[in-house]
Amino acid sequence: MSEPRDKNMGSTYYGQNDVSNAIGGFSRIHSAWITHVEAVQRHSEEAEDKLSYISECKSEHERKKLGSYYTPTDVADFFWRELFAHNKILDGEDALSFLRKHHFVEPAAGAGALIFALFKRLLGLGVTSEQLAEIELSIVDVNNNALAFVEKQMKVLASAWDVSFNRVRLLRDDFLSTDLSRGFKPYFFFGNPPFVANKKGESPWKNIYADFLEKALMHVGREGGIHFIVPLSVAFSRDYSVLRAMIMDTRGTVCLSNFDNIPDTLFKSGKPSHTNTNKANSQRCTILTVLPGRPKKLLATPLLRWSKKDRTNLLSQSPEYFDVSEYSFDQQFPRPESYAVLDYLDRAAGSPTLGSIVSKNGSHRLFVAGVARNYVSLREGPANGVHALGFESNDDFFLGLGVLSSDLFLSYWLSIGDGFHLTKENIFNFPLHHTLVRECQRNAPALRLTWKVRQRFQKRKLNSGRMTKSFDLRYAVPSLVEA
Known part of the structure; x- marks a missing residue:
């Protein structure tokens, strides 16, 4: 692994003493590897609140400037389960093919929640730790502490498994200026880009997440893929109608899982300066999947709402997707409540x-x-x-x-x-x-x-x-x- 520029490691890390031997499962050694990753995930989630601040003074203003809404473990697990289902990755052979086919890029890594959830998913389907170490992965973030944290956890896993992640790069960089011209494998972009408004005149898009998505769309090619957590506005806002056209121009399968922000929220951090309940909670989100080269199709869930007591159930199963490929009422990606309303709009x-x-x-x-x-x-x-x-x-x-x-x-x-x-x-x-x-x-x-x-x-x-x-x-x- 290449080194981040700053070695300020933060305060909480997962160490080898936290690893316990697994029991049960399809194989004792595979179960142990998964247990290692789950321990890393727990420490990653604990660290993310601290790592969401780039400044030492823990300024909420600075966190909001960065748009830091880091990903809880249950959301990260859901994120990859849905991607594997959409991409028809059903067993170890499929998983290993997916791993070896792509150069993976995480453009705003944070504490690595989505990276370690990917590792767990691959291991769970039968990929070995040695095969997992073959992964070609670029981990990008502007936060030195976050990169250092991820690097530390990768080294602990490498030591526990006696492998080397030789093709993993850690880049302290703004993804929007990261050079993606090199490499022979198709890119698979995944992540939770920052949600923060652009200053007027800096970008054609109102929010920087759209810049991240546009860059990924420009480099995804015919064999790559994109799997991002983005604001729900990608689905309906007139400000992003051109972006939606770009998404559909990939001429593949596009899937959207749509989430409300009341009563429960995907993210655990919100906008505490607001007294309005709706604004104080984390914002509405879409998990957007773009798979060029697949059959041309547009799939979308309703706007999902759930209470805290139903969170585990919601995130442990796949939601219902509606085929909205023929939707033509407006320039949106709809969040259909039923086929009845879609039929009415068509009629x-x-x-x-x-x-x-x-x-x-x-x-x-x-x-x-x-x-x-x-x-x-x-x-x-x-x-x-x-x-x-x-x-x-x-x-x-x-x-x-x-x-x-x-x-x-x-x-x-x-x-x-x-x-x-x-x-x-x-x-x-x-x-x-x-x-x-x-x-x-x-x-x-x-x-x-x-x-x-x-x-x-x-x-x-x-x-x-x-x-x-x-x-x-x-x-x-x-x-x-x-x-």
């Missing part, structure tokens, strides 16, 4: 939209909260963060009310929205297929009665010291999913 292509019946000067007013969660929140009157929608006629008002309070609209928003903000664009772009309009008209008399007694469906929530009242009609209106 309703070219239909008038909800925005076509909204009138700025319409006297029939409907007030819709600008944020949503498990239901679309209707309000009694205007307020900050509330969309005021006008309709010219009473019929149009109840058509709008019937759509916005329906299960179909909620599924649509969960599939194409960001999981928190309900924007006017989300509302106005909803297509009104003629069968749905007919169903809403049929339901109008019952909906009028429901709206008249809407106080029965009122919910109250204390928000920044003020009581917010809203109406949740989702259980009071007929289903439109099959409309």
Whole structure:
């Protein structure tokens, strides 16, 4: 292994005395190797909080400047299990072929959580420690302490296994300036790039993660691969529509596992300067896989939500992926709640939209909260963060009310929205297929009665010291999913 430039090693390391003999498993020696790596993973996770700070003063400002959201062990294990499943790496022969085929690049290594999780996955499928030591791997980070930590752990494993990682390079460098022109093997990029805003004029992208992804896309070739944890914005933001086009231009298989940030979060560090719960938690994430040379396909999960007690279950099994290769509603990678909503959007292509019946000067007013969660929140009157929608006629008002309070609209928003903000664009772009309009008209008399007694469906929530009242009609209106 090449040496990092700075030998400041940090404070906590895994030593050989921590290694215990394994029992059980498909082979005693393989189980022992896996136990070694699991011990390294535990120390890696313990060290990451300290290593996320590049400055000695442990400045939260400096950590946020770097965009340091280091990867928990359970997420790292999920990360590789999904990649191996997508890449059809099913046994030791497949794993060894994958190992020998690629030059692996970790562009923002941190304490090495994803590196050691890869080692564990390969060993678990039957790769030997001697074969694992053949890995061609470039480990890049701007943080000297992080690189030194990873180097120390690699040396401990090498000593425990009596091998040498001769093809592992540690580079104290900014990945964006790292030379990738050399080498004969195709690159396989993996990692958790920094999530931090670019200064205006420094990049065509708002966030540096997109620069990392763009560079990887430029060097992935036809035989390589990319497996990154990135913000959910890669899937829907107009700022990254060109980036999505670049991803699809690889003409292979693209997979997205999409994660919300409430009630539980993938990352254990958040944005503690914010009092707003949504901002204080770690941000929404996507695990993005790009496999050129595979059948052209786009697969995506819904926006996954889970509580802390369900975390182990969530990360120990594969989520449901929807084939959205034919999706054409907008320029997003959707987070589909069901095939029913995808079918509706496909069927309703070219239909008038909800925005076509909204009138700025319409006297029939409907007030819709600008944020949503498990239901679309209707309000009694205007307020900050509330969309005021006008309709010219009473019929149009109840058509709008019937759509916005329906299960179909909620599924649509969960599939194409960001999981928190309900924007006017989300509302106005909803297509009104003629069968749905007919169903809403049929339901109008019952909906009028429901709206008249809407106080029965009122919910109250204390928000920044003020009581917010809203109406949740989702259980009071007929289903439109099959409309």
